[in-house]
Amino acid sequence: MATVQIIYAHPDPAASRVNKTMVAAVDGAPGIAVHDLYAAYPDFYVDVGREKALLAAADIVVLQHPLYWYSAPALMKEWIDRVLERGWAYGKGGTALQGKKMLSAISAGGPPGAYEAEGYNKYSIDEFLRPFERTAVLCGMDWLPPFVFQGAYGTDDTKVSDHGQGYRAHLIQLQGEGE
Amino acid sequence: MEGGVLLAAFFFLAAAVAVVPFAQRWGLGSVLGYLAAGVLIGPFGLKLVTNPTDILHFAEFGVVMMLFLIGLELEPAKLWRLRRPIVGLGGAQMLATTAAITSVAYFAGFTWQAGLAVGMALALSSTAIALQTLSERNLLGTAAGQSAFSVLLFQDVSVILILAILPLLAVGTGVIDPEHPIDGDAVAGWIRALTVVGVVAGIVVAGRYLLRPVFRFIAGSGSREIFTAFSLLLVVGIALAMQLIGLSPALGTFLAGVVLANSEYRLALESDIEPFKALLLGLFFISVGMSIQFDLVIEAPLQIALLVAGLIAVKLVLLAILGRVFGLGRDQNLVFTFALAQGGEFAFVLFQFATVEGALTPEQTAPLVVVVALTMAITPLLMLLLERVIQPALASAAPKRPDDEMEPQDNPVIIIGYGRFGQIIGRFLHAYGIESTVLDNDPDHVEVLRRFGSSVFYGDATRIDLLESAGGDRAKLIVIAIDDVDKTVEAAGAISERFPKAKILARARNRQEVYRLMDAGVHALRRETFDSALSLAGEAMTMLGAHPYTVRRNMRLFADHDEQALAKGYEVQHDMESQASLARQMRDELAGIMQSDGADEVDDDDRHQGWGGD
Numbered sequence: 001m002a003t004v005q006i007i008y009a010h011p012d013p014a015a016s017r018v019n020k021t022m023v024a025a026v027d028g029a030p031g032i033a034v035h036d037l038y039a040a041y042p043d044f045y046v047d048v049g050r051e052k053a054l055l056a057a058a059d060i061v062v063l064q065h066p067l068y069w070y071s072a073p074a075l076m077k078e079w080i081d082r083v084l085e086r087g088w089a090y091g092k093g094g095t096a097l098q099g100k101k102m103l104s105a106i107s108a109g110g111p112p113g114a115y116e117a118e119g120y121n122k123y124s125i126d127e128f129l130r131p132f133e134r135t136a137v138l139c140g141m142d143w144l145p146p147f148v149f150q151g152a153y154g155t156d157d158t159k160v161s162d163h164g165q166g167y168r169a170h171l172i173q174l175q176g177e178g179e
Numbered sequence: 180m181e182g183g184v185l186l187a188a189f190f191f192l193a194a195a196v197a198v199v200p201f202a203q204r205w206g207l208g209s210v211l212g213y214l215a216a217g218v219l220i221g222p223f224g225l226k227l228v229t230n231p232t233d234i235l236h237f238a239e240f241g242v243v244m245m246l247f248l249i250g251l252e253l254e255p256a257k258l259w260r261l262r263r264p265i266v267g268l269g270g271a272q273m274l275a276t277t278a279a280i281t282s283v284a285y286f287a288g289f290t291w292q293a294g295l296a297v298g299m300a301l302a303l304s305s306t307a308i309a310l311q312t313l314s315e316r317n318l319l320g321t322a323a324g325q326s327a328f329s330v331l332l333f334q335d336v337s338v339i340l341i342l343a344i345l346p347l348l349a350v351g352t353g354v355i356d357p358e359h360p361i362d363g364d365a366v367a368g369w370i371r372a373l374t375v376v377g378v379v380a381g382i383v384v385a386g387r388y389l390l391r392p393v394f395r396f397i398a399g400s401g402s403r404e405i406f407t408a409f410s411l412l413l414v415v416g417i418a419l420a421m422q423l424i425g426l427s428p429a430l431g432t433f434l435a436g437v438v439l440a441n442s443e444y445r446l447a448l449e450s451d452i453e454p455f456k457a458l459l460l461g462l463f464f465i466s467v468g469m470s471i472q473f474d475l476v477i478e479a480p481l482q483i484a485l486l487v488a489g490l491i492a493v494k495l496v497l498l499a500i501l502g503r504v505f506g507l508g509r510d511q512n513l514v515f516t517f518a519l520a521q522g523g524e525f526a527f528v529l530f531q532f533a534t535v536e537g538a539l540t541p542e543q544t545a546p547l548v549v550v551v552a553l554t555m556a557i558t559p560l561l562m563l564l565l566e567r568v569i570q571p572a573l574a575s576a577a578p579k580r581p582d583d584e585m586e587p588q589d590n591p592v593i594i595i596g597y598g599r600f601g602q603i604i605g606r607f608l609h610a611y612g613i614e615s616t617v618l619d620n621d622p623d624h625v626e627v628l629r630r631f632g633s634s635v636f637y638g639d640a641t642r643i644d645l646l647e648s649a650g651g652d653r654a655k656l657i658v659i660a661i662d663d664v665d666k667t668v669e670a671a672g673a674i675s676e677r678f679p680k681a682k683i684l685a686r687a688r689n690r691q692e693v694y695r696l697m698d699a700g701v702h703a704l705r706r707e708t709f710d711s712a713l714s715l716a717g718e719a720m721t722m723l724g725a726h727p728y729t730v731r732r733n734m735r736l737f738a739d740h741d742e743q744a745l746a747k748g749y750e751v752q753h754d755m756e757s758q759a760s761l762a763r764q765m766r767d768e769l770a771g772i773m774q775s776d777g778a779d780e781v782d783d784d785d786r787h788q789g790w791g792g793d
Binding site: 011012013014038039040042043075 | 726727728729730731732
């Protein structure tokens with residue numbers, strides 16, 4: 001069974017609904033581990049060695065975070081900057097992540113229609129996630145279609161909890177495909 | 180007789196205690212206080228002590244100890260840097276002053292031989308008076324202080340030469356003095372020279388290789404007083420050895436001091452010898468005050484006054500010219516000139532010796548001895564004149580004072596106190612490749628750290644002259660990491676006054692100490708328990724289930740808020756009532772901010788709803 005490593009970045013998980021529910025839903029699932037960056041590195045000092053070990057052991061890497069300013073919270077960017085080292089993740093001899101899969105699990109505030117050419121944000125989520133896609137490809141990883149929750153604002157509890165279960169099911173399915 | 184000694188000691192101590200504190204309080208300096216105390220109890224004052232010359236001989240040992248201490252603070256490398264001022268400036272001063280005074284004496288009716296004897300004796304300045312006056316004002320480390328020291332050192336060496344020349348100047352028959360061991364016999368000259376070289380080499384070699392293990396053994400025994408006894412034994416022993424071969428004891432102990440300047444026991448030796456030196460030097464000044472023969476002054480007041488004024492004037496003029504030639508700035512040159520414009524204690528010895536050898540008659544030397552003593556007494560007054568009248572006048576005329584001349588950079592950081600606190604700072608800087616000069620006042624501690632190769636010195640941080648030799652005037656930062664708050668405050672005050680260029684970092688235990696240190700001029704402060712307590716508080720909140728990142732931010736918020744409260748509290752620090760109400764107000768404010776900070780974030784996924792459309 002393929003192992004899943006969720007790299008989770010939320011500055012204040014207690015105040016979150018969608019992400020908190022998602023994390024709770026995958027809790028205890030075999031072969032799925034959640035790593036809360038803001039809890040591990042509250043002072044933004046990322047332990048690169050430890051992070052590399054986590055990535056090396058995983059088959060599927062999930063970057064889970066809310067979409068802040070069309071991107072990830074700051075610590076996720078710091079994590080990418082520090083951990084995906086040249087010579088390890090990319091560049092000459094940088095083959096540590098090759099063949100692994102990468103999935104972005106995003107929650108966005110606006111309703112589905114906002115992320116379209118005619119919508120409020122003018123571009124699709126896929127387009128906003130291009131930097132992450134390129135990052136994955138540069139590291140020789142397979143970029144999976146992102147798993148997105150839209151319309152967190154004003155949504156009802158059932159929808160949120162459905163999304164959590166959907167998240168769990170999606171990850172388990174990916175695990176099976178990875179066999 | 181026993182009672183006589185005790186009684187004399189009682190009078191000396193009583194006079195010193197009664198007069199010196201007042202002299203200090205009125206800004207006259209301790210030297211002037213001691214001199215006044217001497218006059219007070221001497222033959223021309225209350226007549227409480229009547230044998231000043233005996234005491235003077237005894238007290239001259241204070242000068243010997245002073246030179247030992249100066250040697251200790253002068254590493255060989257530093258001494259080598261001073262070679263130009265010592266030989267050049269010192270030599271020029273001796274030659275020029277001797278020539279000038281000799282010609283004046285010659286025209287006043289002395290034979291040229293007697294004139295030369297007088298000239299050489301009077302060319303010397305007073306090491307005791309000059310150095311004490313300078314160190315009292317923290318001027319020893321300045322260009323003026325270094326130059327004055329160089330000249331005095333050369334003079335000390337010259338005394339040996341003068342002692343050799345004086346017998347050759349004898350025209351009459353000398354007074355036979357069987358007690359005097361020095362003889363100018365030319366036949367034994369080379370043997371003596373060999374002995375001198377041997378003894379000096381012995382001091383250097385023994386100081387280098389023998390004394391350190393001995394010191395380690397004694398320090399290891401753990402009895403402080405034996406260490407002190409050994410320190411004294413060392414100084415007395417060297418002084419005796421030098422006397423035996425006819426060299427100046429002061430010079431010998433100075434040499435021993437220089438040899439030991441690199442050892443880790445330097446600062447322990449200093450702190451041991453220092454009180455003895457200070458007391459003996461005080462006694463020396465008292466006996467100088469006592470030995471001023473006021474009856475001669477009364478007999479021929481005009482003649483004595485003229486001689487005193489003449490001697491000071493000749494010295495002032497020549498010193499000023501030489502200081503200028505040797506590149507001293509105007510202000511530094513003034514200090515240098517005024518510090519050295521007096522006759523010295525060696526003149527007493529030389530006059531006596533010259534009389535014994537028949538180069539001068541007692542009638543000739545008697546008024547000169549008085550003149551020398553008077554010029555010594557006048558030096559502190561001249562320094563006061565310089566400080567209170569001349570320098571202010573010059574300063575108002577030209578407000579820009581040139582910087583003191585600097586020596587090459589040593590370590591950019593000085594750490595005072597190398598306990599757990601100081602060590603962390605030192606280790607962190609070391610990891611960056613920045614070396615620190617470390618002072619600590621625990622000998623065992625210093626011993627251990629030395630073994631690990633740190634440049635650690637034993638010493639009391641509040642001694643500014645010590646910081647001087649640690650490179651205080653060249654340091655970028657001085658970190659005070661000692662436990663004692665009073666000493667920290669004292670050191671900070673002295674450092675900011677003396678080394679205004681150095682940034683001072685210090686730790687405090689509580690608010691009151693923070694305020695005291697702020698007043699003392701500290702640039703960066705940390706409360707020693709604050710960071711660790713807050714860190715553990717954060718840990719506690721995390722264990723209670725708060726998210727680490729939120730806790731981290733709130734710790735920072737708390738710290739910033741507390742800093743603000745600290746700054747506000749500084750303004751009302753002397754008002755208990757306002758302090759209490761401020762504390763309450765700040766506490767409520769903080770609780771308000773920290774609790775609302777969490778409450779505001781209803782749903783973080785929705786926080787940025789503006790991005791999501793209407």
